[in-house]
Amino acid sequence: MRSPNGAPVAVVSAAVQKYADTPGGLLPLLHEIQADLGCVPKDSVALIAKGMGLSRAEIHGVISFYHDFHYQPRGQKTIHLCRAEACQAMGSRKLEAHVKSRLGIEYGGTTPDGRFSLEPVYCLGNCACSPSIRIGDDVFARVDADRFDELLDGF
Amino acid sequence: MVRIFIPADTTACALGADAIAAEVSLQAQNRGLDIAIIRNGSRGAFWLEPLVEIEADGSRYCYGPVNPGDVAGLFDAGFPGLFDHALFLGQATDIEWLARQDRLTFGRAGLIDPLSLDDYKQYGGYEGLDKALDMSPAEIVEAVTDSGLRGRGGAAFPTGIKWRTVLNAPADQKYVTANADEGDSGTFADRLLMEADPYQLIEGMTICAMAVGATEGYIYLRSEYPKALVVLSQVIATAEDANLLGDNILGSGRDFHIHIRVGAGAYICGEETSMLESLEGKRGLVRFKPPLPAIEGLFGKPTVVNNVLTLAAVSTVLAKGAAHYQEYGSGRSRGTLSVQLAGNIRRGGLVEVPFGASLRELVEDFGGGTASGRPVRAIQVGGPLGAYLPESQWDTPLDYEAFSEVGAMLGHGGIVVFDDSVDMLEQARFAMEFCAVESCGKCTPCRIGSVRGVEIIDKIGRNENGPANLELLEELCETLDSGSLCAMGGLTPMPVRSAVKYFPEDFEGSIANGFLR
Numbered sequence: 001m002r003s004p005n006g007a008p009v010a011v012v013s014a015a016v017q018k019y020a021d022t023p024g025g026l027l028p029l030l031h032e033i034q035a036d037l038g039c040v041p042k043d044s045v046a047l048i049a050k051g052m053g054l055s056r057a058e059i060h061g062v063i064s065f066y067h068d069f070h071y072q073p074r075g076q077k078t079i080h081l082c083r084a085e086a087c088q089a090m091g092s093r094k095l096e097a098h099v100k101s102r103l104g105i106e107y108g109g110t111t112p113d114g115r116f117s118l119e120p121v122y123c124l125g126n127c128a129c130s131p132s133i134r135i136g137d138d139v140f141a142r143v144d145a146d147r148f149d150e151l152l153d154g155f
Numbered sequence: 156m157v158r159i160f161i162p163a164d165t166t167a168c169a170l171g172a173d174a175i176a177a178e179v180s181l182q183a184q185n186r187g188l189d190i191a192i193i194r195n196g197s198r199g200a201f202w203l204e205p206l207v208e209i210e211a212d213g214s215r216y217c218y219g220p221v222n223p224g225d226v227a228g229l230f231d232a233g234f235p236g237l238f239d240h241a242l243f244l245g246q247a248t249d250i251e252w253l254a255r256q257d258r259l260t261f262g263r264a265g266l267i268d269p270l271s272l273d274d275y276k277q278y279g280g281y282e283g284l285d286k287a288l289d290m291s292p293a294e295i296v297e298a299v300t301d302s303g304l305r306g307r308g309g310a311a312f313p314t315g316i317k318w319r320t321v322l323n324a325p326a327d328q329k330y331v332t333a334n335a336d337e338g339d340s341g342t343f344a345d346r347l348l349m350e351a352d353p354y355q356l357i358e359g360m361t362i363c364a365m366a367v368g369a370t371e372g373y374i375y376l377r378s379e380y381p382k383a384l385v386v387l388s389q390v391i392a393t394a395e396d397a398n399l400l401g402d403n404i405l406g407s408g409r410d411f412h413i414h415i416r417v418g419a420g421a422y423i424c425g426e427e428t429s430m431l432e433s434l435e436g437k438r439g440l441v442r443f444k445p446p447l448p449a450i451e452g453l454f455g456k457p458t459v460v461n462n463v464l465t466l467a468a469v470s471t472v473l474a475k476g477a478a479h480y481q482e483y484g485s486g487r488s489r490g491t492l493s494v495q496l497a498g499n500i501r502r503g504g505l506v507e508v509p510f511g512a513s514l515r516e517l518v519e520d521f522g523g524g525t526a527s528g529r530p531v532r533a534i535q536v537g538g539p540l541g542a543y544l545p546e547s548q549w550d551t552p553l554d555y556e557a558f559s560e561v562g563a564m565l566g567h568g569g570i571v572v573f574d575d576s577v578d579m580l581e582q583a584r585f586a587m588e589f590c591a592v593e594s595c596g597k598c599t600p601c602r603i604g605s606v607r608g609v610e611i612i613d614k615i616g617r618n619e620n621g622p623a624n625l626e627l628l629e630e631l632c633e634t635l636d637s638g639s640l641c642a643m644g645g646l647t648p649m650p651v652r653s654a655v656k657y658f659p660e661d662f663e664g665s666i667a668n669g670f671l672r
Contacts, residue, residue: 023454024416026436031378031417058437065438065595066419068378080379084340085535088585089498089573090526122422122539122589124379125343126166127571128201128496128503137381141169 011036012044016051026052026062030069038073067119074117075110077155079103080134083120086127091144095131098145102152115155156189157235160208160215162265164197164350165382166343172205174223179207182230190235196351198265199505200252206265208247209235215266217244252521257483258507259471259491260464261344264351269386272393275354281399283473287362288407292322295366299469301477303489308334308425308462309537309566309642311488311555314469317459320449321367324457329369331360331411331459332434332452333466335376335383336418336425339538341497341569345463347505349376349383352467353390357413359466361400362473363459364411372413373453375430378420387415422539422593426641427460429595440595441641462567464493485511488554498535498571499525508553515549518572529574533582533658537566539589540646542653543573543582562653564646579658584612586650590635594643600635601644607631608651615662625655625662 015032019025029048033040040048040063049056063069081099082092103111103118110117126132129141133148140151161176162168176192183190197204206219216237218229225242232238247265248254258264267274275281287295300315321329333356337345349356360372376384391413394400402410416434418424424433428442431453452458468490472480480490488510494517496503501523508517518524518534525531533543542563544551551561558565573582587608594601608631615624632648639645655662 024434024436027416027419027433029436031419052436061438062436066421068419082340084589085539085582085585086341086497086569086571088582089571089577093581121379121420122593123338123340123342124165125337125346126169127341127343127498127569128500129166129170129204130498132169134379139165139169141166 008037008041008044009047012041012047013051016048020051020053026054026059027066030063034069039070042071076115077136078117078119080119080121080124082122082124082126082130082132082134084123084127086123087131090130090142092131095133095143095145095148099133099148102149116152156191158191158193158210159235160193160195160210162197162205163194163269163382164204165346165380166201167197167204167206168382170204170220171223175205175207175221175226178223178226182226183235186230188235193268195267196264196269197347198247198253199261199347199351200250200502201504202502203244203250206244209237211237215247217247217250218242219244252502252504252506255521256507257491257509259480259483260348260355260467260493261352261505261507263355264347264505267352269351269353270389270393272354272390272397272399275352279474280354280470281358283470284358284361284365284399286473287365288405288409292366292368295362295473296322298477299366299472302472302480303477303484303487304465304468304472304480305488305555306462307464307468307493307567308427309339309564311565314461314465317449317461318363318366320447321369321457321459324450326457328371328454329367329457329459330453331363331367331369331372332430332461333360333372333374333463334425334427334430334460335374335380335463336430337377337380337463337567338422338425339540339567339569341535341571342495342538342567343497344493344495344505344568346380346383348463348467349380350386353383353386354394355467355470356387356463357390357394357400359469360413361404361411362469363461363466365407365409367457367459369459370410370412372411373434374413374415375418375424375434376415377418377424384415384417391415421595422589423595423641423643426643428641430460431458438595440597441643443640483509485509485552485554486556488556492553492565493568494553495569496522496572497569499527499531499574500572501526510554511552513550513552514544514570517553517570518549522572525572525574527574527576529576531572532575532577533573533579533654535571535573535582535650536569537564538569539586540564540642540649541566541569542649543579543657544653545657548657562649564649579654579661580612580616583651583654583662584609584616586647586654587612590643590647598639598641598644600638601647604631604635604644605647608635608647612651618663621663628655
């Protein structure tokens with residue numbers, strides 16, 4: 001939260017205030033912080049813990065348990081590539097190799113220009129038209145190497 | 156004014172439906188045509204998506220699959236009139252793939268505007284709740300029990316018995332939770348329902364609340380379904396405005412509120428006790444049972460945990476009667492099964508049929524074989540924890556007990572087809588890898604065993620001491636099977652063992668097969 005204008009602190013405090021009395025409010029709280037700040041800043045854990053009446057270990061435990069939450073900001077767009085069986089049956093292993101080589105990153109990585117991050121996902125619910133990827137909130141169907149390149153060039 | 160229906164469903168949009176809607180709007184404007192575009196849900200015939208429909212003489216006529224680039228040409232040829240065209244499919248009811256289904260749960264999907272409460276009511280929506288409000292809680296539970304409805308999430312537990320347990324549990328607070336954490340690969344029925352006919356879930360949850368005496372409900376929705384989140388949020392607000400949710404529902408003196416909670420990308424949270432932990436804002440660690448969630452569930456209170464399709468089916472059971480629902484099905488599997496045809500399949504999508512149809516019928520008759528045109532080699536039924544079945548098993552009827560007898564499971568009804576290019580050792584390896592990635596970590600066999608499983612399968616793949624490692628793999632499967640708390644560790648052996656059992660030639664090592672893995 002080392003921000004010159006202190007905005008992240010304000011975001012975290014506001015979110016904590018909003019969810020402090022919500023039963024089981026920690027997940028929505030973390031989602032909201034991440035939506036606003038692009039990540040859950042590591043140094044916000046103490047503030048969240050205090051506001052929610054939990055220990056820092058508990059907050060870290062939750063953040064580290066779920067694939068969606070992360071301490072470091074991601075690229076401008078996150079590309080989720082489906083690794084699950086229906087997509088495998090339609091060639092997603094080949095697509096996976098292409099995507100990694102095209103972006104020059106592995107899962108969990110971000111391109112040096114900060115535009116794209118790559119994450120695995122296990123099913124996007126688009127299994128009748130595999131392979132599937134999700135870029136931001138948009139899902140794309142029947143993606144092969146050419147289609148992926150076309151999509152990437154469109155951004 | 157001509158009404159044109161273009162789905163806003165995830166798959167339809169993944170195939171360009173938004174671009175088509177924009178292009179249709181532009182073309183109509185340029186040509187001075189008076190049209191209204193309705194963003195319906197999908198009928199689930201995903202092989203025909205994007206499916207564009209026109210309303211004429213009270214019927215719906217279909218064009219599909221339409222590409223954004225086809226739109227201008229369609230208008231040139233006379234769209235939105237009806238005319239002979241390569242993409243013209245006739246009336247929706249003429250599409251045999253759809254007409255052959257028994258749609259009890261998905262009858263409205265694709266037909267209505269999912270956000271329109273009027274549309275929902277026009278096609279029988281809220282008839283179930285109307286009846287439930289005139290019944291005692293015990294009578295509602297009895298109707299659900301009599302219908303034979305079993306949990307559609309995979310475990311197939313009798314719904315009526317679960318509800319009765321919650322009804323009879325004394326407590327100051329009870330909960331209804333909808334498990335919308337549809338994580339199984341090859342499944343999309345929950346998503347389709349939530350995007351195409353979301354009030355049905357709301358109605359089913361409300362009926363459940365009336366039956367068990369709950370006043371608060373939660374929908375645990377996976378974060379991979381952003382469109383469903385938007386739709387559900389809107390319909391809950393509309394239902395609240397119409398007094399179908401909230402305090403004193405329709406003057407009945409009973410209250411019920413629904414909250415949506417979004418998951419955070421953890422497959423294990425589809426396991427009911429893990430989901431409850433997650434709803435409580437914790438790590439999704441699986442709980443010991445007992446106590447059952449029906450006795451001590453969310454926040455320690457009696458809680459119904461049902462899959463989206465189970466709750467949705469309840470509205471039909473109440474509206475049309477338990478006997479009507481019970482008439483469908485086979486053996487102890489009553490009603491309809493929402494099969495999802497996925498993977499390497501020519502005509503993929505949602506097929507709702509009574510229990511009892513064979514796997515072959517589904518894959519060959521409805522599915523039309525593989526998308527690649529190559530022979531089908533293996534079919535995985537029931538998600539990533541389900542068995543891989545070879546041709547000798549494809550005549551097994553889709554029925555919970557029949558599948559159980561052959562060492563498989565129906566699960567949530569996902570059917571993933573693989574052609575003959577599949578390497579079953581890779582698939583077995585993935586099953587272990589997936590378990591290693593998604594294990595909650597509570598049980599050692601699941602947490603560590605899955606990692607060891609990947610290593611052993613890699614050794615088999617490298618032809619290192621094959622027979623001994625296959626034996627070790629079987630022992631490991633036995634340990635996971637008998638030493639895990641929940642289905643994640645307990646069922647990961649199912650795909651692994653079935654791959655080894657039915658496709659042993661893929662485990663003979665790289666040298667034997669003449670290629671490098």
